Amino acid sequence: MSEQADIIFSDEQAQLLEIAETFSANKSPIDAVRRQLTAANSIEADMWREIADLGWLGIAIPEEYGGSGLGLAEVVTIVEPMGRNLFSSPLISTTLAAQAILLSGSEEQKSQWLPRLAGGTVAALALTEAHGDWDLSNLTCAATRHGDQLTLNGGKTFVTDANLADLFLVSVELDGAPAMVIVEASDLCEGALRQEVVIDESRRSHALNLDGVAVSNDNLLPAANLHRLHLAACLMYAAEMCGGTAGVINVTVDYLTTRRQFDHFIGAYQALKHPMVDALVGLEQARSHLYHAATVFDMAEGRGEVAVRMAKAQAADAFAFASDRAIQFHGAFGFTYECDAQLYRRRALWCEQQHGDSAHHRRHLAGLLLDQAV
Amino acid sequence: MGISAQELDDFRVEVSAWFSENKPADPGFLLPQSFMEVGTDEQFDFLRAWQRKVYEAGYLGMAWPAEYGGGGKDQAFQDIATAEMVRQNVPFMTNTIGLSWAGPLILNMGTEAQKEAYIKRILSAEDIWCQGFSEPDNGSDLGNAQLRAIRDGDEFVLNGSKIWTSLGAYADFIILLARTDTQTNTKYEGLSYFLAPMKVEGVDPSPIKKLTGEHGFTQTFFNDARISETCLIGEEGGGWQVAMKTLTFERAVSGGQAGGVHSMQVSAREVVDLARHAMRDGRPAIEDPLVRDQLVAFLMEERGMDLNNKRAKIPGLISERPASISMARKLTNSEWRRRLNQFAVTLQGANASRYVGDEAVVDRGRWQRGYFNAFSGTIGGGTSQIQKNIVGERVLGLPKQD
Numbered sequence: 001m002s003e004q005a006d007i008i009f010s011d012e013q014a015q016l017l018e019i020a021e022t023f024s025a026n027k028s029p030i031d032a033v034r035r036q037l038t039a040a041n042s043i044e045a046d047m048w049r050e051i052a053d054l055g056w057l058g059i060a061i062p063e064e065y066g067g068s069g070l071g072l073a074e075v076v077t078i079v080e081p082m083g084r085n086l087f088s089s090p091l092i093s094t095t096l097a098a099q100a101i102l103l104s105g106s107e108e109q110k111s112q113w114l115p116r117l118a119g120g121t122v123a124a125l126a127l128t129e130a131h132g133d134w135d136l137s138n139l140t141c142a143a144t145r146h147g148d149q150l151t152l153n154g155g156k157t158f159v160t161d162a163n164l165a166d167l168f169l170v171s172v173e174l175d176g177a178p179a180m181v182i183v184e185a186s187d188l189c190e191g192a193l194r195q196e197v198v199i200d201e202s203r204r205s206h207a208l209n210l211d212g213v214a215v216s217n218d219n220l221l222p223a224a225n226l227h228r229l230h231l232a233a234c235l236m237y238a239a240e241m242c243g244g245t246a247g248v249i250n251v252t253v254d255y256l257t258t259r260r261q262f263d264h265f266i267g268a269y270q271a272l273k274h275p276m277v278d279a280l281v282g283l284e285q286a287r288s289h290l291y292h293a294a295t296v297f298d299m300a301e302g303r304g305e306v307a308v309r310m311a312k313a314q315a316a317d318a319f320a321f322a323s324d325r326a327i328q329f330h331g332a333f334g335f336t337y338e339c340d341a342q343l344y345r346r347r348a349l350w351c352e353q354q355h356g357d358s359a360h361h362r363r364h365l366a367g368l369l370l371d372q373a374v
Numbered sequence: 375m376g377i378s379a380q381e382l383d384d385f386r387v388e389v390s391a392w393f394s395e396n397k398p399a400d401p402g403f404l405l406p407q408s409f410m411e412v413g414t415d416e417q418f419d420f421l422r423a424w425q426r427k428v429y430e431a432g433y434l435g436m437a438w439p440a441e442y443g444g445g446g447k448d449q450a451f452q453d454i455a456t457a458e459m460v461r462q463n464v465p466f467m468t469n470t471i472g473l474s475w476a477g478p479l480i481l482n483m484g485t486e487a488q489k490e491a492y493i494k495r496i497l498s499a500e501d502i503w504c505q506g507f508s509e510p511d512n513g514s515d516l517g518n519a520q521l522r523a524i525r526d527g528d529e530f531v532l533n534g535s536k537i538w539t540s541l542g543a544y545a546d547f548i549i550l551l552a553r554t555d556t557q558t559n560t561k562y563e564g565l566s567y568f569l570a571p572m573k574v575e576g577v578d579p580s581p582i583k584k585l586t587g588e589h590g591f592t593q594t595f596f597n598d599a600r601i602s603e604t605c606l607i608g609e610e611g612g613g614w615q616v617a618m619k620t621l622t623f624e625r626a627v628s629g630g631q632a633g634g635v636h637s638m639q640v641s642a643r644e645v646v647d648l649a650r651h652a653m654r655d656g657r658p659a660i661e662d663p664l665v666r667d668q669l670v671a672f673l674m675e676e677r678g679m680d681l682n683n684k685r686a687k688i689p690g691l692i693s694e695r696p697a698s699i700s701m702a703r704k705l706t707n708s709e710w711r712r713r714l715n716q717f718a719v720t721l722q723g724a725n726a727s728r729y730v731g732d733e734a735v736v737d738r739g740r741w742q743r744g745y746f747n748a749f750s751g752t753i754g755g756g757t758s759q760i761q762k763n764i765v766g767e768r769v770l771g772l773p774k775q776d
Contacts, residue, residue, distance in 0.1 A: 289677070
């Protein structure tokens with residue numbers, strides 16, 4: 001009878017959520033989001049500094065390495081409100097890089113990098129390759145050993161905020177198995193980064209050319225748990241998408257309650273009202289899956305994996321539906337660049353297509369739920 | 375009242391053992407899923423006998439006052455017994471309206487004489503209760519009830535009809551909303567609420583055949599039926615308040631129900647099992663990628679509904695729209711149930727064309743019948759479309775259509 005509760009929401013989470021909601025709403029109003037679309041970086045340096053000073057980059061880093069010793073469940077409460085306000089920053093990639101080093105790094109790597117990451121050093125994840133496969137172990141990028149050096153070749157894609165990063169966490173094939181290597185910005189060759197044109201204009205995404213990059217053997221993580229990193233990324237994206245869904249529902253409801261056609265506020269029409277309820281129901285389920293996944297993420301593989309995949313899949317479907325209908329329900333205005341609906345739709349497409357869409361996760365869930373007892 | 379954890383644990387063991395030993399054997403015919411689906415005498419007799427047995431064993435109405443036939447114990451005991459009934463998937467308590475709505479209402483605001491007359495017999499299923507709210511011309515608009523109750527001395531004379539009366543053919547009493555005054559300022563003020571006998575002159579329940587082919591409920595006609603003024607509960611003219619109070623019991627917003635299981639759960643896991651046995655292209659259907667995708671989608675939704683209920687209890691996680699989950703629950707659950715049953719039918723391949731009564735029908739036809747009966751959830755108590763209006767307007771704040 002002493003089974004762990006399905007959803008635990010701690011006082012720390014409650015406080016963080018409240019602070020992050022206020023922070024994101026204040027720092028990322030829609031005109032600021034739009035200004036940032038054409039800026040060189042996804043986030044301005046002073047804003048990133050503020051986030052670091054709030055301690056949010058060290059939330060899931062143990063105190064001995066300069067963090068606050070909480071977990072990803074607490075990071076979820078930061079990411080969700082950021083998603084709601086279309087905030088863009090390297091917080092997720094930096095957090096996930098720290099998790100990978102914490103989970104699989106050597107003691108030296110942990111003490112060298114974790115305090116820096118907690119303090120504001122930007123980390124980028126270089127996991128995806130040109131083939132676009134969500135299976136992170138499908139690697140063409142390789143490392144070969146030359147004495148005490150590793151020589152890399154191949155390339156990575158969708159490396160977000162690479163232009164701000166001091167550290168890259170790169171997945172490679174080494175000795176026939178997946179491995180993870182820390183590459184510093186100073187290790188890269190001239191012209192190694194090419195900015196990509198991506199669907200979510202709030203992101204700064206880059207292709208990374210690793211040909212000829214050589215790093216010390218000490219940069220190799222002793223283990224590589226790409227599966228775990230993938231699931232952690234899914235949890236973060238689920239949080240961002242839940243926030244985005246809530247945001248776009250509010251934007252749409254605002255329009256439906258102020259726009260008049262044929263002598264009525266258009267939200268009175270059931271053809272628009274009813275799908276909005278569908279969007280709301282999708283959001284509520286997504287948030288419940290999210291906070292459950294946050295609760296059980298650290299638990300035994302099976303249960304945590306099921307919860308995280310469900311959270312990512314449900315959030316993706318909810319965000320896709322709500323943001324797609326947002327465009328349609330704004331009518332002709334929805335077809336314009338000026339209408340904010342497209343910002344959410346683009347964000348939703350990015351988030352769904354990174355680390356597996358909902359059908360992909362359902363396929364993996366089928367294996368977990370139908371072929372074995374969980 | 376201090377109850378030790380040990381006491382509750384001991385009780386859990388006792389009640390678990392009792393249901394294991396006394397859970398009725400398969401009756402050899404398909405049982406209904408809820409009181410709204412009781413369609414044959416054999417189903418009714420079986421379920422009534424089962425409720426009586428559970429009551430006599432002491433596991434029903436455990437927290438109702440002992441002087442009226444209840445157990446006089448703490449609610450914690452009933453909660454354990456009810457949870458055990460759910461866990462062991464025993465047949466439901468068929469007198470649902472008595473146990474969950476009329477009973478708590480009578481205990482809450484009935485006269486001493488009403489409590490003495492009705493409570494024990496509700497628990498034992500000696501008296502079956504039904505509900506007379508909906509009328510042919512007033513489905514979702516309860517306040518517009520038109521059935522007339524005209525005072526004649528110390529009696530009321532009833533004329534009109536109620537519809538969708540579940541158990542109407544079997545019921546002994548009806549909780550009845552009737553119009554005692556047509557000259558009031560608002561439609562609500564002219565209503566009164568009665569605990570009325572069904573088996574009297576002038577009350578004629580006429581069976582309605584459902585889309586399943588069964589008789590599930592009645593249209594109940596009142597032709598100069600005379601009932602005593604002692605049947606009134608609450609004030610004459612105060613029926614709307616009593617009806618609203620009843621709805622708080624019906625929707626479990628207020629506690630005080632007698633307990634017991636009231637509908638059979640349907641789980642996506644059962645449909646997964648069905649998919650193991652159904653065939654597609656010479657292989658079990660559960661190996662078909664499209665079937666797998668849909669099964670997972672149903673499992674996800676089922677999990678999501680369960681998690682919604684848990685999150686709804688955490689104020690910090692529902693602060694933006696506190697009523698959202700609870701107000702959309704009926705919509706979400708009933709639509710899921712309908713779609714799940716529908717999918718279970720289609721899973722059977724060509725055998726989906728069979729129906730209840732055929733000797734080769736899969737699972738005695740429970741999915742086919744379950745699909746049809748699932749519409750009682752998506753239509754009864756306000757259709758899904760009305761629910762979407764309610765959620766859209768009250769939760770999202772969208773304007774009403776005028």
